[in-house]
Amino acid sequence: MNRSFTIFLKLIAVFMIIICLTGCWNRRELDSLSVLVGIGIDKTDEPQKVNVTAQIAIPSKIKTSGNKDESSSSAYWNIQYKAENVFTALRESTFSASRKLYIGQNPIVLFGEDLARDGVQKHIDFFLRDHEARLNEYIVIAKGKAGAILNVKPELEKLPGLNIEKLIDLHYATSKVISARLMDFVSSLASGTTSPVAPMIQVDGASENQKLSMSGTAVFKNDKLTGELDMVQTRGYLWVVDKVKGGLINTKTPNGVICLEILHSKSKMTAKKKEDGSFVIKIAINADINAGNQEEAYNLLLPENISYVENQASDTIKSEIKASLNKAWELKADIFGFGEAIKRKDYKKWESIKDDWDNIFPEIETELEVAVKLRGTGEINKFVQPEPEKREKNNGA
Amino acid sequence: MSSHVKKVIRHFKIQGENLNEDNRKKIDNRKISKGLQNNLNSIRRTFGPSKDVIIREFSFGPKHQTKAALVFIEGLINITVINDNIIKPLMYDSSFLFNKNTVDPSSMEIIKSTMLSVSDIQEAYDIKETVAGCLSGDVAFFINGFSQAFVISCKGFEKRSVEDPQNESVIRGPRESFTENLRTNTALLRRKIKSPALIMETMIIGRKTRTNICITYLMGVASPELIELIKRRLKNISADAILESGYIEQYIEDAPFSIFSTVGYSEKPDVVAAKILEGRAAIIVDGTPFVLTAPMLFIENFQTSEDYYIRTYFASLLRVLRFMSYAISILAPAAYVALTTFHQELIPTALLFTMIAAREGIPFPAVIEAGIMMVTFEILREAGLRLPRPVGQAVSIVGALVIGEAAVTAGIIGAPMVIVVAITAVSSFVIPSNIENATILRMIFLILAGSMGGFGIMISLLGLLIHLSSLKSFGSPYLSPIAPIRPKEMKDVFIRAPLWAMLKRPFDIAHNDINRHKSITIPPDSQENKLSKGGEST
Numbered sequence: 001m002n003r004s005f006t007i008f009l010k011l012i013a014v015f016m017i018i019i020c021l022t023g024c025w026n027r028r029e030l031d032s033l034s035v036l037v038g039i040g041i042d043k044t045d046e047p048q049k050v051n052v053t054a055q056i057a058i059p060s061k062i063k064t065s066g067n068k069d070e071s072s073s074s075a076y077w078n079i080q081y082k083a084e085n086v087f088t089a090l091r092e093s094t095f096s097a098s099r100k101l102y103i104g105q106n107p108i109v110l111f112g113e114d115l116a117r118d119g120v121q122k123h124i125d126f127f128l129r130d131h132e133a134r135l136n137e138y139i140v141i142a143k144g145k146a147g148a149i150l151n152v153k154p155e156l157e158k159l160p161g162l163n164i165e166k167l168i169d170l171h172y173a174t175s176k177v178i179s180a181r182l183m184d185f186v187s188s189l190a191s192g193t194t195s196p197v198a199p200m201i202q203v204d205g206a207s208e209n210q211k212l213s214m215s216g217t218a219v220f221k222n223d224k225l226t227g228e229l230d231m232v233q234t235r236g237y238l239w240v241v242d243k244v245k246g247g248l249i250n251t252k253t254p255n256g257v258i259c260l261e262i263l264h265s266k267s268k269m270t271a272k273k274k275e276d277g278s279f280v281i282k283i284a285i286n287a288d289i290n291a292g293n294q295e296e297a298y299n300l301l302l303p304e305n306i307s308y309v310e311n312q313a314s315d316t317i318k319s320e321i322k323a324s325l326n327k328a329w330e331l332k333a334d335i336f337g338f339g340e341a342i343k344r345k346d347y348k349k350w351e352s353i354k355d356d357w358d359n360i361f362p363e364i365e366t367e368l369e370v371a372v373k374l375r376g377t378g379e380i381n382k383f384v385q386p387e388p389e390k391r392e393k394n395n396g397a
Numbered sequence: 398m399s400s401h402v403k404k405v406i407r408h409f410k411i412q413g414e415n416l417n418e419d420n421r422k423k424i425d426n427r428k429i430s431k432g433l434q435n436n437l438n439s440i441r442r443t444f445g446p447s448k449d450v451i452i453r454e455f456s457f458g459p460k461h462q463t464k465a466a467l468v469f470i471e472g473l474i475n476i477t478v479i480n481d482n483i484i485k486p487l488m489y490d491s492s493f494l495f496n497k498n499t500v501d502p503s504s505m506e507i508i509k510s511t512m513l514s515v516s517d518i519q520e521a522y523d524i525k526e527t528v529a530g531c532l533s534g535d536v537a538f539f540i541n542g543f544s545q546a547f548v549i550s551c552k553g554f555e556k557r558s559v560e561d562p563q564n565e566s567v568i569r570g571p572r573e574s575f576t577e578n579l580r581t582n583t584a585l586l587r588r589k590i591k592s593p594a595l596i597m598e599t600m601i602i603g604r605k606t607r608t609n610i611c612i613t614y615l616m617g618v619a620s621p622e623l624i625e626l627i628k629r630r631l632k633n634i635s636a637d638a639i640l641e642s643g644y645i646e647q648y649i650e651d652a653p654f655s656i657f658s659t660v661g662y663s664e665k666p667d668v669v670a671a672k673i674l675e676g677r678a679a680i681i682v683d684g685t686p687f688v689l690t691a692p693m694l695f696i697e698n699f700q701t702s703e704d705y706y707i708r709t710y711f712a713s714l715l716r717v718l719r720f721m722s723y724a725i726s727i728l729a730p731a732a733y734v735a736l737t738t739f740h741q742e743l744i745p746t747a748l749l750f751t752m753i754a755a756r757e758g759i760p761f762p763a764v765i766e767a768g769i770m771m772v773t774f775e776i777l778r779e780a781g782l783r784l785p786r787p788v789g790q791a792v793s794i795v796g797a798l799v800i801g802e803a804a805v806t807a808g809i810i811g812a813p814m815v816i817v818v819a820i821t822a823v824s825s826f827v828i829p830s831n832i833e834n835a836t837i838l839r840m841i842f843l844i845l846a847g848s849m850g851g852f853g854i855m856i857s858l859l860g861l862l863i864h865l866s867s868l869k870s871f872g873s874p875y876l877s878p879i880a881p882i883r884p885k886e887m888k889d890v891f892i893r894a895p896l897w898a899m900l901k902r903p904f905d906i907a908h909n910d911i912n913r914h915k916s917i918t919i920p921p922d923s924q925e926n927k928l929s930k931g932g933e934s935t
Contacts, residue, residue, distance in 0.1 A: 015856065018856065019849065019852075025849070025850075026739070027738050027739060027848075027850070028738060028739075028741070029737075029738055029756070029762050029763060030737045030738070030741065030749075030752055030753045030756045030763065031753060031756045031757055031758070031759065033741060033753065035741075035746075035749065035750070035753065037746075057750060059749075059750040059751070059753035059754040059757070060753075060754045060757050062750045062751075062754065063750075063751065063754050102741065104741055104742035105741070105742060105744075105746050105749060107746070132742065134742065162746065
C-alpha cells in the first residue's frame with residue numbers, strides 16, 4: 001500500500017463524507033411529476049378537515065402546436081381531497097393521481113374566505129416546512145370557495161393558476177391590487193403587531209360567462225381574516241408602504257376631468273416622538289405623474305395650471321391614504337407597520353407599549369406630506385380641437 | 398496504484414533492451430578493412446536478403462585498377478546525383494590520381510576535395526556508420542585499399558510538398574503547414590525566424606526507427622533549464638520506435654495519467670514560431686507534420702493564431718466565445734440532466750411544461766437518455782472521421798436522420814435532449830485541441846450529475862479545478878497565468894489586448910528574457926498625433 005494509494009483512498013473518503021453533508025437527495029424524472037399550478041384550501045363541514053383543491057397542469061395539452069381538437073379540452077385537472085391538513089390531502093391525492101404532486105413551481109395558494117376567518121397559520125406551516133415549496137408563492141384570499149375560483153377557465157391563459165398569478169403580477173398597472181408573497185405574509189405574521197394583508201379574488205358572472213377579478217385586499221388580525229379594503233383604500237395602503245409602482249389618478253380641473261398616470265413614486269414612513277411621549281407617524285410621499293387623458297382643453301403648459309393639477313393630485317392621494325388609515329383604525333389592524341417604525345425609533349418605549357398596541361394604534365397621529373410633480377404631458381402638449389382663429393394665427397407664425 | 402503500473406512497465410522495458418543489445422553487437426562493431434570485398438560482405442550480411450539495397454561495384458583510375466563500390470538504398474537517394482556527381486567524375490577524370498600502382502593515403506583526401514561534386518561528405522571508419530548512413534538516405538562509398546569510407550549525402554526520397562493545414566484552418570494567416578520531412582519543417586521555421594539565435598539541435602531516438610528529432614528554441618529567450626529538462630527526458634527514451642510526435646509526447650509529458658495534455662502540438666509554422674518566440678521549445682519529429690511545443694499551458698487551447706492576426710475586439714469576443722463553448726461542451730448534458738431530475742424548481746414554468754411534454758412517454762431516465770445520445774454522437778463522429786470521405790457523408794446523413802428525426806418521432810429520445818447534445822457537439826468542435834479531454838469530462842460530469850444533481854456538478858468542477866491546478870508542464874504551472882495569478886498577463890487570457898500593449902512574454906515560460914518590445918511602445922496613432930502637433934506649432 002503505497003502513499004499515493006492511501007491519498008486516493010482518503011480522497012474517496014472525503015467525497016463520501018461531502019455527499020452525506022447535503023441532507024436531502026431526491027431524484028425525480030420530469031415525466032413522473034405532476035406540476036401543481038395552484039392550491040385552493042377550503043373549509044369543510046367537518047370541523048377538523050380541510051378541502052384541498054390541487055390544480056395539476058397537463059403539459060401535453062398546453063402545447064398549442066399539437067392537435068387542434070385536443071386544445072379544446074382543458075390543460076389542467078383539478079383534484080380535490082378532504083383530509084386533516086394540506087400535506088395529508090396532497091399526499092393522499094396519489095390515491096387517484098398517477099404521479100406525485102410537485103409543488104416546487106406552484107405559483108399561488110388560495111384560501112377560502114371562511115377558512116381565512118378561522119385562521120390560516122396552521123395551513124401555512126406546511127408551505128414553509130416543505131423543502132419543495134417556495135417562499136415566493138402568492139397568497140390569495142378567495143371570496144367564497146377557493147375551489148370555485150380554480151374552476152374558472154380563463155380566456156387568455158390555459159391554466160387558471162397561472163392566470164391568477166399573472167393577474168397579481170399586473171398589480172403595478174393600477175396599484176389598486178396588492179401582491180402578497182408567502183414570505184411577506186409570514187414576516188408580517190411573525191412581527192406580531194403588523195397585520196398581514198393579501199389580495200382578494202372573486203368570480204364574476206354566471207355559469208357560462210364566468211370570469212375572475214381581483215377585488216380589494218383582505219386584512220388579517222394575527223392570522224384571522226377580519227375585514228377588507230376596497231380598491232381606493234388599497235391604493236392608500238400601497239402609498240404608505242411605498243409599493244405604488246404605477247396607476248392612474250383622476251382629478252378635476254376647472255375644465256373637465258384629467259387622468260394622470262403615476263410614473264414613479266417614493267414614500268417614506270418615519271416615527272417621530274412628541275414632547276409628551278406619544279408618537280407621530282410621518283408619511284412623506286414624492287410622486288411623479290404624467291398627463292394621460294384630458295376631457296376638455298386645459299392648458300398644461302401654464303405654470304399655474306401645472307401646480308393646480310399637482311395640488312389636485314396630491315389631494316387625491318391624501319384622501320386615498322386617509323381612507324385606508326380610517327379603515328385600518330376601524331379594524332384595529334396595523335397593516336402599515338407603524339409599530340415597526342416606532343420600534344425602530346425608540347425600542348425601549350416600544351417594549352412598554354407594544355402589549356397595548358391594539359388600543360394605541362387607532363389613536364395614533366399621522367402627518368402627511370405629499371409632493372407631486374407633473375413630469376410630462378404625454379405625446380402631445382395641447383388638447384386637439386378645432387379652433388379656426390387660432391389655426392390662422394399659427395399659420396402666420 | 399499508478400506507481401505499480403510504472404514498475405511493471407519499467408520491468409518490461411529493461412528486458413527488451415537486453416535482447417536487442419546482444420543482436421546489435423554481432424553486426425556493428427566491425428571496423429572497415431582495407432579489402433573491399435570484406436567490407437561488402439559485411440554489408441551484405443547486415444542487410445540480409447533485402448533487395449532494395451544496391452551495391453554498385455566499379456573501377457576507376459589508371460587502367461581501371463582501383464576497385465570501388467557504392468552502397469545505397471533504392472528510393473532513398475537521388476540517382477542523378479550519384480550518376481553525375483560521383484560515378485561520372487571518378488570514371489572519366491581520375492586517371493591522374495594514381496601515377497603508380499601504389500595506393501597513396503592522401504589520394505582519399507584528393508578524391509574528396511576535388512572529384513566528388515556533392516556538398517556533404519563525411520568520413521566513416523566502421524561498418525555501423527555506413528549502414529546508418531545508407532538507412533537514412535546517404536550513399537556509402539568504399540574504395541579498395543582504404544580503411545575508411547565516405548558517407549555522401551544525396552537524400553532524394555519522395556516527399557509531400559508544403560500544403561494547406563488540414564486541421565488548423567484559418568481565414569486569415571499563412572496557409573502553409575509542416576510536412577513529413579524534417580528538413581522542410583526546419584526550413585519553414587527558419588523562414589519565420591531569421592535569427593542565428595534560433596537553435597536547432599538534432600537527436601536520433603528510437604533504436605530501430607532511428608528517427609531524427611530536432612529541438613528548436615530561441616537562445617536567450619527559452620530558459621536553459623527548460624532545454625536541459627527536455628533533452629534529459631528525450632535522452633531517457635529507450636523505445637525502439639518513434640513513428641509520430643505523439644510517441645515523443647507520451648514519453649516526455651509531465652502527467653501521463655491526466656486527461657489533459659501537457660505538451661502542445663501544431664501543424665502550422667507560424668503557430669510554432671510564435672510559441673518559440675514566447676520562450677517555448679519545439680520538438681520536430683521526422684515523419685510527421687505535427688510539431689510538439691513545450692511547456693504547454695491550459696490557456697493555449699483557447700488561443701489560436703488568428704487571434705493575433707485579426708483586430709483586438711473581435712479576437713477578444715472569440716476568446717470569450719471559446720471559453721463559453723468549452724463550458725457548454727463539458728457541462729451542457731450534465732446541467733440538463735441535473736436540472737430536469739433534481740432541480741425542476743429552477744426551470745421557468747413555461748419551459749418546464751414544454752420539457753415535460755417532450756419527455757412524455759420517453760422510456761429511459763434522463764441520464765440514460767443523455768448517455769445514449771452522447772455515445773451515438775461519438776460513434777457517428779468517429780465513423781465520419783475514419784471512413785473514406787464519400788462514405789463519411791452518407792454516415793452523417795444517416796446519423797442526422799436517425800438521431801434528429803426518427804429517434805424523436807419514435808419517442809425514444811426527447812427533443813430537448815437532441816438539442817442539448819447537438820449544441821454540446823457543435824461547441825466541442827470550437828476547440829479541436831480540447832475534444833479529447835472534453836469528451837471524457839462530459840461523461841464524468843454526466844454520471845455525477847445523474848446521481849447527485851447540481852451538487853455532483855459542483856464536486857466534479859471542484860475536482861477538475863484541483864486537478865488542473867496541480868498539473869505542471871516542464872516546470873510551468875499548467876493554469877498559469879490564472880493560477881498562480883499574473884494580473885499583467887490577463888491581457889491574453891479572456892481578452893486579447895492589442896499587440897502593442899502586450900509588452901512582456903509569459904512569465905512562467907520566458908522568465909529568462911521577459912521583454913517582447915525593445916522599449917515601451919505606445920499606440921502608433923498617439924505617436925503620430927504628437928508628431929503632427931509638433932509640426933503645426935513650428
